[in-house]
Amino acid sequence: MALATREVLRPLTRPVPAGPFDGLDDSAVVRASLEGEDRAFTELVVRYQTRLLNFIYRTIGDRERAEDLVQEVFVRVYRHLHRFDQGKKFSTWIYTIASNLAKNELRNRSRSPLVYFQALKKEWEADHRPLQFEDVSSKPDDLYRKRHLRELVEWSVERLPEHHRVVFVLRELEGKSYEEIAEITGCNLGTVKSRLNRARNSFATIIAPQLD
Amino acid sequence: MDCSQFRGAYSDFVDGLLDERDEVARFRHLAECRSCRRFHEAVQWGAEQLRRQPQVLPSGDFRDRLERRLRAGPVRRTPAARAWSSAAATLMGFTVAAAALFAFDVVRARPTTALFAGDPPPIIPTPFAPVARSAGTDVVARALLRFEASGDSFAVQPRLHPAPLAARTSR
Numbered sequence: 001m002a003l004a005t006r007e008v009l010r011p012l013t014r015p016v017p018a019g020p021f022d023g024l025d026d027s028a029v030v031r032a033s034l035e036g037e038d039r040a041f042t043e044l045v046v047r048y049q050t051r052l053l054n055f056i057y058r059t060i061g062d063r064e065r066a067e068d069l070v071q072e073v074f075v076r077v078y079r080h081l082h083r084f085d086q087g088k089k090f091s092t093w094i095y096t097i098a099s100n101l102a103k104n105e106l107r108n109r110s111r112s113p114l115v116y117f118q119a120l121k122k123e124w125e126a127d128h129r130p131l132q133f134e135d136v137s138s139k140p141d142d143l144y145r146k147r148h149l150r151e152l153v154e155w156s157v158e159r160l161p162e163h164h165r166v167v168f169v170l171r172e173l174e175g176k177s178y179e180e181i182a183e184i185t186g187c188n189l190g191t192v193k194s195r196l197n198r199a200r201n202s203f204a205t206i207i208a209p210q211l212d
Numbered sequence: 213m214d215c216s217q218f219r220g221a222y223s224d225f226v227d228g229l230l231d232e233r234d235e236v237a238r239f240r241h242l243a244e245c246r247s248c249r250r251f252h253e254a255v256q257w258g259a260e261q262l263r264r265q266p267q268v269l270p271s272g273d274f275r276d277r278l279e280r281r282l283r284a285g286p287v288r289r290t291p292a293a294r295a296w297s298s299a300a301a302t303l304m305g306f307t308v309a310a311a312a313l314f315a316f317d318v319v320r321a322r323p324t325t326a327l328f329a330g331d332p333p334p335i336i337p338t339p340f341a342p343v344a345r346s347a348g349t350d351v352v353a354r355a356l357l358r359f360e361a362s363g364d365s366f367a368v369q370p371r372l373h374p375a376p377l378a379a380r381t382s383r
Contacts, residue, residue, distance in 0.1 A: 045278065049270050057268050067270060071278050078282055153261045171227075172259040178227070197223040200255050208254035 026090035034081060041081075045074055048091075051174065052098050058169045059102040061158050069101045095176070096184045099166060106162050149210070156206040164199035171196055213241045218248050226255070 021029050021043040029047075033040035052073055057066035076097055084093055160168060166185060170176045176184065182192045218241050224230050225238045242249050 045275065049274065050267055053270055054268050063268060066268075067274065070270070071274070071281060074278055075281050075285060079285065149261065150265065153258055153265070156258065157262065172262060193223055197220070200222060200226070201219060201251075203258055204251045204254040207258040208250050211250070211254055211257065 027086055030081065030084065030086060030090055041078060044077070044090075048094055049074075052094070055095070055169060055174055056098055056102045058157060058173060059099075059162075059166055060105050065105065069098070069105060072101055073098045089180075092180050092183050095170070095174070095180075096186075099170075099184050102166070103162070152210060153207070156203050159206060160199050160202055164195050164202065167192055167195045168199035168203065213237050215241075215245060215248050218242075218245070219251065222252075222255075226252075 020037075020039060021032070024032075026044070026047070029040050029043050033044065049070060052070045053066055056069050057063050060066055060069075073094060077094055084090065157165060157168065163185075167181055170181045170184060171178075178189055178192050178196075181187075181196075182189050185192065187195075218225075218238055221230065221234070221238075225235065228235075230238070242252060
């Protein structure tokens with residue numbers, strides 16, 4: 001006879017009163033959520049919704065779809081929180097889920113086997129081509145540069161191969177350490193360093209000609 | 213140091229993972245090489261611009277939609293609930309096992325002892341005739357005697373045979 005406890009979900013739209021979880025680290029909030037405190041899970045949503053949205057958006061380039069994926073992240077966290085190893089960092093765990101969903105999204109977009117093969121080929125070439133030096137001879141239009149610098153930076157990130165882009169965003173935007181990035185992406189440290197290095201090289205190759 | 217060496221370990225340099233000697237060598241190269249200097253400035257500037265961009269915020273109904281999805285999904289079982297469930301299952305198992313052992317003991321004892329089947333033959337202790345008892349009834353009888361002697365009583369207490377004369381007279 002199962003004695004599963006049905007959680008009473010209070011509306012998440014209700015303003016969360018300040019206080020109970022302020023100053024508590026993620027592990028304490030996770031413990032409270034597992035003990036049945038409804039507001040604890042809401043606190044986790046509040047803490048991570050924007051960060052995850054920006055991470056997934058920068059990775060897949062589609063804001064609307066990124067929001068769907070963030071929702072999926074929280075659904076999975078809610079259902080599997082009891083399996084989370086509380087000795088590990090919660091942020092690494094939730095980012096791992098987000099990273100996997102983002103990667104799956106990018107792969108699912110390549111429905112055509114030919115397109116998928118071309119994406120794989122592009123990734124392999126990005127890992128193995130010699131590092132490029134910038135072309136200092138080009139002088140783009142200054143007005144264009146001033147108007148579109150922000151879009152240029154975003155576009156530069158989007159042009160990075162998928163597996164370079166993930167580590168670049170995790171490092172430059174999310175401030176994750178190499179070890180955390182390795183855990184999130186399931187790669188070893190050497191691979192993380194190599195991909196990050198190539199991502200920065202590619203990024204500079206695109207951006208540098210736009211600067212004086 | 214040449215440019216390929218500089219860019220080959222660029223991430224280690226930017227993230228402060230080089231030893232002092234390598235770091236100094238790279239700073240020296242930066243001072244001497246315009247191309248790598250522009251490269252370094254481009255990466256630093258671009259990453260800074262990226263960090264300065266306004267964050268994308270969740271839409272207004274994000275939490276409403278999330279709540280609906282959570283309600284529609286399966287119930288989450290907390291560790292406390294799972295612990296209770298596990299304890300209940302264990303208790304159930306012990307109960308079943310105890311009942312089985314009890315039933316087994318009853319069946320095994322039936323040929324020599326009838327707990328509720330009528331009145332056992334009276335045992336009249338005589339100085340010379342030994343009291344005829346079976347092993348099973350003897351154990352139970354001793355238990356009953358102890359309770360009678362202590363003044364406790366069961367709500368329902370079947371007697372296998374009348375208490376021995378000595379126990380009755382001691383109250």
